[in-house]
Amino acid sequence: MQCATTPPQFTSPTTHFTTRRPLLRRHSLSYTRATMSTTIEHIVLFNIKPTANTTQLSTMLTALNSLTTLPMVLHLSAGKLHRNRSSSLSFTHLLHSRYRTKQDLADYSSHPDHLSAVRTCVLPICDDLMAVDWVAENLDGPIGVKPGSAIRVQLIKLKEDVEEGKKGEVIQVISGLKGSFSGIEQLTVGENFSPERAKGFEICSIGVFGGIHELDSLETNSDIGNEKDKVRDSIDSLVIVDYVVPNRPASV
Secondary structure (H helix, E strand, C coil): CCCCCCCCCCCCCCCCCCCCCCCCCCHHHHCCECCCCEEEEEEEEEEECCCCCHHHHHHHHHHHHHHHHCCCCCEEEEEECCEECCCCCCCCEEEEEEECCHHHHHHHHHCHHHHHHHHHHHHHHEEEEEEEEEEEECCCCECCCCCCCEEEEEEEEECCCCCHHHHHHHHHHHHHHHHHCCCEEEEEEEECCCHHHCCCCCEEEEEEECCHHHHHHHHHCHHHHHHHHCCHHHEEEEEEEEEECCCCCCCC
16 A cells, blocks of 8 residues: 555564455445444544645545455544544544454454555654554444444543442443433443553443434433433543544545
């Protein structure tokens, strides 16, 4: 994958490859209902340098979105955030993808096309990034998230003295939010299993909405606020970002 930026030095613990699987498009499968008992969610948040130009941004998003053709990818979308609700951490762009298994995620991460996109198109213009992964149990609804849908990603860092049982309570409260608000079409939540780039955030969730209007209506729902109040004392900090799945090509 050729990108219009000089690549910096980049190393990875998984850079040796023997065979390369053919690229197969999965668009015919993306919007079918999930039949798997578990799905792997993968989120990357990027803070792009303010000096990055339009060409560099467009090249980065083209490179990332082209990874949807890799055979292990069930769904992938990358683009500019609609809104960053986090005060402590600043992010500008997001990548969301889904996989059948943890091994498929590992294969994606070590694939030459992925490594090339990161090395030559992302790292040269990225000030900061964080990534989290979790297991979505019994995903309800389509594996793919349709263009025009709005998603809210919420990452939670718990206080240091929080007991293990409280972690389960936080996950249970978030899981129950779908029943409190009919505008949430899909909700997955789980514990991050890739701590290396997660900045200490442990609990991750994605809510999928029909569009930005449905997502914005969430703020006026008092029932959801009341549910969150039950676990607020256990939370140290939050990252909350909103994203609208773009049509191709993604805007910069």
